[in-house]
Amino acid sequence: MSNTGTVGVGVIGAGVISSQYLENLTRFPDLEVSFVADLDRDRAAAQARKYGIPGSGTVADLLAIDAIEIVVNLTIPAAHVDVGLQILDAGKHVWAEKPFALDREGGRLLLDRAVERGLRVASAPDTFLGAGLQTAQRLVDAGEIGAATTALALFRAVGPESWHPNPEFLFAKGGGPLYDMGPYYLTALVQLFGPVARVTAAASTSRATRVIGSGPRAGTEFPVEVPTHHAALVDFESGASAQVVFSFESRWECPAVLEVAGTTGALALPDPNAFEGMISVWTDDPAHPREIESTGVSDGRGIGVLELARAIRTGVPERAHGQLAFHVLDVIVSIDESARSGVPALVPSTAQRPSALPVGWDPKARTV
Ligand SMILES: NC(=O)c1ccc[n+]([C@@H]2O[C@H](COP(=O)([O-])OP(=O)(O)OC[C@H]3O[C@@H](n4cnc5c(N)ncnc54)[C@H](O)[C@@H]3O)[C@@H](O)[C@H]2O)c1
The missing domain is CATH 3.30.360.10 (Dihydrodipicolinate Reductase; domain 2)
Structure with a gap:
């Protein structure tokens, strides 16, 4: 794994939303998508073929590839935390689809494991x-x-x-x-x-x-x-x-x-x-x-993965950071709890407002 140059990316989950991601991620020059994994290996292979990605197979195959630094987790919500923890344990950064987790405990596990491993966990939405x-x-x-x-x-x-x-x-x-x-x-x-x-x-x-x-x-x-x-x-x-x-x-x-x-x-x-x-x-x-x-980036899903990759290379925090996703999850869980109990719910967590992207931030530029 190198600390300079194009950032290696793997994708887990080759379902409906993977097409939008793969379409975009394969067009950003700062990223190199090399592998698609899914429980359904045929589905992973079909998506890899369609988007010109060299490798496909199982999650274990993907996590064994040294050149992959960020893994994009496009599995169903019930698998987000388990798959995210596997990615972190393999020494790779996570881009998680939403919701961040099913509950606060799962979200906290992801944040804590990332800190323990010195890795990042960033999350959709990137809209x-x-x-x-x-x-x-x-x-x-x-x-x-x-x-x-x-x-x-x-x-x-x-x-x-x-x-x-x-x-x-x-x-x-x-x-x-x-x-x-x-x-x-x-x-x-x-x-x-x-x-x-x-x-x-x-x-x-x-x-x-x-x-x-x-x-x-x-x-x-x-x-x-x-x-x-x-x-x-x-x-x-x-x-x-x-x-x-x-x-x-x-x-x-x-x-x-x-x-x-x-x-x-x-x-x-x-x-x-x-x-x-x-x-x-x-x-x-x-x-x-x-x-x-509106003016700015309209490339679609995947710009958050690119922003994460650039933040890794330049050593600054990413904007779609896990603490933001955790806070949004906490608000969601609190809404759910308040609706069930019939009383207002205090939201325990907080998060910093992400700063605006610099004007002219260009996904198609080569920057790393
Ligand atoms: N469909 C959309 O329009 C859309 C839009 C934005 C975000 N999302 C989010 O993206 C995620 C995926 O949604 P989708 O619509 O693509 O779902 P999907 O059911 O079409 O695809 C999910 C894929 O993940 C695979 N998978 C599940 N568990 C796995 C595991 N443990 N290991 C490896 N692969 C596993 C499944 O086999 C399947 O191919 C969800 O979190 C969803 O909220 C979906």
Whole structure:
């Protein structure tokens, strides 16, 4: 393993989301993707072939490769911690897909093991590094809307069983709209407002089973094991507050809502599960917003892996750091607990707001 030059990357999990990652990671000149692993070796081989990656096979095969420094963990949520610990024990840095873990204990295990081994554990989402949310962060940091005081975040959809060929994990522990989609919205809110102090939540489940809507198993009924609708009030350490809804109960695919109001203006932001989009800015005339095209990186999933690789080479902290992911997980678990108990829940952890990316940060440049 070298401390200079292109950073070696391996990918574990060759399912639905691996295509977006592999498409992007193989185009960043600072990275060299050399191996794809999966429990299903044929699936790993097919993805490796499709994206021109030389090796594929088992997790053990991947972890034995010295040149791989970062392992991208794209397994299902129930496997995130076990696979993450294996990666760290093999002496490699982790990029984890969301949710970071199923519970606080799992998340803490990952953070502690990384410290013990002198390695890094960074995590999705990396959408907050994209043009849309970076432009929003720059506007908020520049005082464009005064002090940010309130927000509204709404995710409402019919449910991913309509399009995901193996959707059971999205309705099991670690799934549901709170754990599956909450990370995008809550990470964006922590990016813009800082850490969360307290949550007050309600939840419901409309149906005990759902039916797979696509792929070879279409028509198969499976159990719903978690709430499919969460609504919460979120109080930040700063004194600001937000209302959030995460729902698989909608009868239509509603557009994402992420609005931030401040003492002198307001912003309507693009979908926080996207990397770009228009921003509406209300400052002078409440009836007529200015429409701003967001500027920055729009390459999609994988820019956080690249940012981690560059941070490793330059010896600085990565922005999508594990403590941020752990705090977002802690907020999610606290929302879940508050909904179950019917009382507000204090969020035990905290995290630093990640700084904005430098203007002109370019994934396609060779920098290492
Ligand atoms: N599908 C999406 O649109 C999407 C978007 C963003 C993030 N994600 C996240 O990415 C992760 C994967 O989602 P997906 O939709 O690709 O799931 P998927 O079920 O399509 O793929 C998961 C893959 O991981 C493999 N796997 C599971 N456990 C493993 C283990 N212990 N060792 C090796 N391989 C293992 C499975 O065989 C499967 O091929 C989840 O955490 C999900 O939340 C998914």
